[in-house]
Each structure stands twice: as structure tokens, then as C-alpha cells.
Amino acid sequence: MKGRSLLGLTISLTILCTCSLAVFANSDRYPTDAELKKLRLDLEKQINLLQQITRKDPPEINQLRTLRSAWSKVDPGVVSFLGSYRALEEGKFIYPSNTKGRVCIIDTYLMGRGGSTAESNGILFTVGSVSNGTIRTTNNHVFIQKGDYLGDTYVQKDEARLYGYNLIGSLKPPSVTHIPGFNINYLPDWVKQEIIQKFKEAGCTASLPNRR
Structure with missing residues (x-):
């Protein structure tokens, strides 16, 4: 039985690794409602695996509760999505912004090192943008949720797919000394500056909201 469990985990990890190579590209289109219904079931199937490969940080979770509680008073629709998420070697960091109903997302992954783009x-x-309990991104992805688990859904070659993440902690803004999910020494300075600039221009923040 233990051998079967290990085999199942290995197969699942292989599937996740394969999917992770494509998940960060632009989606061909948004998944349809029917596709999202099926993908929600797929997310439930991934939860057991995500519990095995990722771990929550209790102090970080407490910080996140404080952040979410404060933002719930000014932008309740985005609150349940805020936080740091992990899946294998990939990270997803979802921040509030100064524009109501909008979130900022930083993805980090091991897809490559070097090249002329941040990606x-x-x-x-x-x-x-948060709508009907989902996030629709500018590159045609839709994020769905089940508890502390996040599903990044997208479409490639007319096939709707999902990549799952587990909530692990709170948020820190990108800076020259800290890029979420990265050993900062691996990133060229121009990449850090590009991410910091985009973060600021979009009105993103990791702070408590200003009183309105």
C-alpha cells in the first residue's frame, strides 16, 4: 500500500511538473463556465497532493489574517484571494491594489534563467479583476478557490487546464532586496526594477489600506 501511495505521488508530481511549464503563458481564452465547473472538481483532486508538497507558516498566516481583516473593510471581494501560495517550485503572490476589485499577481517559477524578458x-x-468569486487576469487566466487552495485555470490548444496552489503565508512587496519566491541573487537588477515599477504603477501594495 505504501508503495502504491508513493507511486501515485510520483505520477501526480510528474503531471504537475509538466503542466507548470505551460501555465505561465498567455491563455488562448478564458475558460467557459462549463469548463470551470469541471476544473473545480480537478482542484479538489489536487488538494491531497498540495498538502503533501507545501506547508503553511503559522506566523505568516497570522500576519495574513491581519492584512485580510483590514482589507475586508474597504475591498471585501478581493480578500479571500490575498496571500502567498506555493506549488512545487512555483509561487503565486496575490496583492491588493488601490483600485477596488483589482489585484496584482506575481508568479515565480523555474522555467528559465537569463534572456531579455522578466518571464x-x-x-x-x-x-x-475579481468577479463572481473568481479572478480574471489580463492574460486570460481565471483563478478559482476552495478554502486555502487556489486553482489557476487557463486554455491551451482548446483544452482547459488547471494548476493548483496551497496558501502558505502573508505578503511582502517586491524590492531590490526581496522578490517573492526568489533567491534575489539569481535575478538581474533590471528584472527587479521592472517588477518593482510595474507593481507601483498598478497601485499594488502589501500594506494595510489607508483609511477612506
Whole structure:
């Protein structure tokens, strides 16, 4: 039985690794409602695996509760999505912004090192709008949730797919000394500056909201 469990985990990890190579690209289109219904079931199937490969940080979770509580008073729709998420070697960091109903997303992954774009260096910045309990991003992805688990859904070659993440902690803004999910020494300075600039221009923040 233990051998079967280990085999199942290995197969699941292989599937996740394969999917992770494509998940950060632009989606061909948004998944339909029917596709999202099926993908929600797929997310439930991934939860057991995500519990095994990722771990929550209790102090970080407490900080996140404080952040979410404060933002719930000014932008309740985005609150349940805020936080740091992990899946294998990939990270997803969802921040509030000064525009109601909008979130900022930083993805980090091991897809490459070097090249002339931030994406080829393993980091992607996008923004998304919260609608009907989902996030729709500017690159045609839709984020869905089940408890502390996040599903990044997208479409490639007319096939709707999902990549799952587990909530692990709170948020820190990108800076020259800190890029979420990265050993900062691996990133060229121009990549850091690009992400910081996009973060600021989109009105993103990791702070408590200003009183309105």
C-alpha cells in the first residue's frame, strides 16, 4: 500500500511538473463556465497532493489574517484571494491594489534563467479583476478557490487546464532586496526594477489600506 501511495505521488508530481511549464503563458481564452465547473472538481483532486508538497507558516498566516481583516473593510471581494501560495517550485503572490476589485499577481517559477524578458528569468507580473468569486487576469487566466487552495485555470490548444496552489503565508512587496519566491541573487537588477515599477504603477501594495 505504501508503495502504491508513493507511486501515485510520483505520477501526480510528474503531471504537475509538466503542466507548470505551460501555465505561465498567455491563455488562448478564458475558460467557459462549463469548463470551470469541471476544473473545480480537478482542484479538489489536487488538494491531497498540495498538502503533501507545501506547508503553511503559522506566523505568516497570522500576519495574513491581519492584512485580510483590514482589507475586508474597504475591498471585501478581493480578500479571500490575498496571500502567498506555493506549488512545487512555483509561487503565486496575490496583492491588493488601490483600485477596488483589482489585484496584482506575481508568479515565480523555474522555467528559465537569463534572456531579455522578466518571464524568461522566471518571474511574471499581471493584474486581475475579481468577479463572481473568481479572478480574471489580463492574460486570460481565471483563478478559482476552495478554502486555502487556489486553482489557476487557463486554455491551451482548446483544452482547459488547471494548476493548483496551497496558501502558505502573508505578503511582502517586491524590492531590490526581496522578490517573492526568489533567491534575489539569481535575478538581474533590471528584472527587479521592472517588477518593482510595474507593481507601483498598478497601485499594488502589501500594506494595510489607508483609511477612506
